[in-house]
Amino acid sequence: MKSEHLLDVRPRVDAHFPRDEKGHLLIGGVSAVDLVAQFGTPLIAYDEGLIRDTIRAFHRVFQDEGVPYQISYASKAFCTMAICQLAHEEGLGIDVVSGGELYTALAAGVPASKLHMHGNNKTPEELEYAIESGIGAVIVDNFDEIDLLADILQETGRTVDVLVRVAPGVEAHTHDYISTGQQDSKFGFDLASHQVEEAFSRLKEVERARVIGVHAHIGSQIFDVEGFRLLADRMAGVYEDGLRRFGLPFSVLNLGGGFGIPYTDEDAPPVADLVRGVIRAAKAAFAARGMDVPVLWIEPGRSIVGPAGVTLYRVGSRKVIPGVRNYVAIDGGMTDNPRLALYGAKYHACYANRAADPPDRPWSVAGKCCESGDMLIWDLPLPDPQPGDLLAVFATGAYTYAMASHYNRIPKPAVVFCRDGEARLVARRETWADVARLDVPLR
Incomplete structure (x- = not known):
């Protein structure tokens, strides 16, 4: 096929x-x-061939839609040196959420510049390891992390690209334990209470942090594109605010992953419908604001492996x-x-x-x-x-x-x-x- x-x-x-x-x-x-x-x-x-074909199909959807993009494999789904090597060979970046996942990807020979670090409670040791390795981007999750990041960058003299994780208040129709985009979540800066704006202000003062965009993730095993449409519209507004009001050098909008897969014969729609829905929703949201669509990042994990x-x-x-x-x-x-x-x-x-x-x-x-x-x-x-x-x-x-x-x-x-x-x-x-x-x- x-x-x-x-x-x-x-x-x-x-x-x-x-x-x-x-x-x-x-x-x-x-x-x-x-x-x-x-x-x-x-x-x-x-089935290694199926993994590779699936990755290539993700690439094809973005290419057909004609938008700048980056796909990062969410290694939390399955992290070994072999899968990190395979993902890199197929043109993917890799998301890591711990020192162990970071170590695995680096040991597999993946360049640190192709790695992005997530996590709601990155330890000083993990963040130092990421910065000193030359991590491609850090997705900042909370105010304490901004302070920690500022200290590490000052001590090391390093510079790093940063995305701001937003809790957008979008609830995907999925299991409570794997929903992450709602307001009541341990992840990200709350949009409704203006934490995102405060994060933008604080990060502007971190001299060695280049704030290149915003990130959100609304959950896992999602089959309904409507949640992604709402997410894209809301995040386009956040992006515009950071770019125009705060003057941040934005170029990236990361809309996460969570694309559902069939586990039984009753499970539903093709992943491509969701991916296309995400892309087209982003296009529409930015066009409505008179803006070009930025580089779109997504983070599939389960849907790949x-x-x-x-x-x-x-x-x-x-x-x-x-x-x-x-x-x-x-x-x-x-x-x-x-x-x-x-x-x-x-x-x-x-x-x-x-x-x-x-x-x-x-x-x-x-x-x-x-x-x-x-x-x-x-x-x-x-x-x-x-x-x-x-x-x-x-x-x-x-x-x-x-x-x-x-x-x-x-x-x-x-x-x-x-x-x-x-x-x-x-x-x-x-x-x-x-x-x-x-x-x-x-x-």
Whole structure:
């Protein structure tokens, strides 16, 4: 499928993962059964070609709309050296929100000038690391950070580009835990109470901070373009105010990310509709003010890597409660994917070793952690499982490995990139010894 059309198609969530003649699921042209034989389970396998095609499709939408732009990969969705290298190769900047993400991107060989640092509570050590590395831009989030930034710039003699994060009072229709644009938020300067204007005034006095624009982000898993239209109009007004009233050298409007992806066959519209909606809303908002559209930045993360990831588990125990529910347990769980526990997330799955088999009845997929809430999927129609079957859970490329924990001292899974029939290990599987590596015994 040509990349320029990729984002315009509304596929089944598993449409990019065909089956071979044996009925085995293929990921990037590699049999899931072969992947498990080589790398074990749990295993997060990415279709590398799909990631690259998706990035190119994002580029194509902006190019078709004829606006200056920059796309930055939101690395919080999935951050390893390999994905940072891939994003850079495909012409993306990278957003980081911690010293660890910054370190990973730099270690991957991404130039610091291509990195942007977010965060509502950047520590002095993190901000110093970013400034001394030559970070491309810092997205300033609060008044304390302005003071901290001023001190660091004075001490180091460095200069840095800055964007002002705005809490615009736009509420996206998404889960409360992943909404970020409303007034009652820990992120950004509140627009309604004039904090943004005060931030502009204070930053004008920071000699080594070049304030190049404004930023806002209204949430994640957004399917409705109306929120972005309201955001673009409101932020165009903020931009105009900073440029004309405060005389700041603005050239950038960053409208964040949050573009939703399909997790089940019920999930909705193509990402391209949202991206085009963002661009056209920005065009209209600036035209209404008699201004040229500035350089538009967006920050997709989930929409780049989410659909390309498949997590493979091995089926273990089963429990049938007549008239109540059927449980099938796998060798992972909330330690490698906490999203159902956090957000009530839904997923689609099949058995990778017999992907063409029709379902027999609903099965609920349970993890191996010592928690009743350790569930991955409730009541999904599946063939009756057999111990040793390989369960493939789709659209797990974002916020799974990134959120993985060591609860019950369970090691993190391995990660592979698959492309053109070949697989490459990009994150080694942890061992029990790795989990205990930082422990300090009493004696």
